[in-house]
Amino acid sequence: MERLDRLGLNNWVSPLASTDRCVNVFVSSVMLAGWLTAQFGRGAHNKPIPAWALGMSANLRQAMLDGLVYGDGFHQGHSGVEWKLTTVSKKLSVAARMLAVTLGQAVSVFWCDTSQRETFIRGRKIKSVGFYQVCSYSNSNTSY
Numbered sequence: 855m856e857r858l859d860r861l862g863l864n865n866w867v868s869p870l871a872s873t874d875r876c877v878n879v880f881v882s883s884v885m886l887a888g889w890l891t892a893q894f895g896r897g898a899h900n901k902p903i904p905a906w907a908l909g910m911s912a913n914l915r916q917a918m919l920d921g922l923v924y925g926d927g928f929h930q931g932h933s934g935v936e937w938k939l940t941t942v943s944k945k946l947s948v949a950a951r952m953l954a955v956t957l958g959q960a961v962s963v964f965w966c967d968t969s970q971r972e973t974f975i976r977g978r979k980i981k982s983v984g985f986y987q988v989c990s991y992s993n994s995n996t997s998y
Contacts, residue, residue: 855879870976898942903949908956919953922946927988939988947986960991 858865864882893904907918923929927939936959941947947963954961964987973982 895943895945900945901941901943902945903953908949908952912957915953916957919950919957922950922953934991934993936990936992938990940985941988942982942985944986947988950988954988954990960993962989962991963987964989 855865855867858881863886866880868878868880870876870878895901903918903922907915910918923937923939926941927937929937939947939950941950951961951963965984966987967984969983973980
């Protein structure tokens with residue numbers, strides 16, 4: 855929030871009633887919204903990582919990957935799996951793998967078909983056909 859304030863962007867935080875682990879962060883800027891949409895898409899199925907991000911310095915690529923895992927994944931730390939990222943976006947799953955590979959990580963992408971079961975997000979039933987899971991392994995020989 856401090857960085858947003860320094861950039862002069864109007865922002866506020868609103869806790870989610872359904873969980874104590876998440877908050878909504880709101881930023882009021884038409885220009886920023888347009889740039890984010892142009893670079894990162896709109897809607898869960900259309901999320902990409904822009905090609906220019908793969909050319910960033912290693913510490914910025916790591917920060918982007920950490921943000922992805924923090925937002926849509928988790929650190930596992932056992933069974934040889936370092937972290938997992940879940941997304942319905944094929945573009946994002948492939949780009950996340952590419953991003954991790956540029957950082958020397960062994961990574962696989964799997965398709966998980968959920969079309970035959972009910973899926974809920976924050977208590978809301980959603981129509982789901984499946985999702986991609988990106989997995990990073992501690993043993994570099996484990997990638998498939």
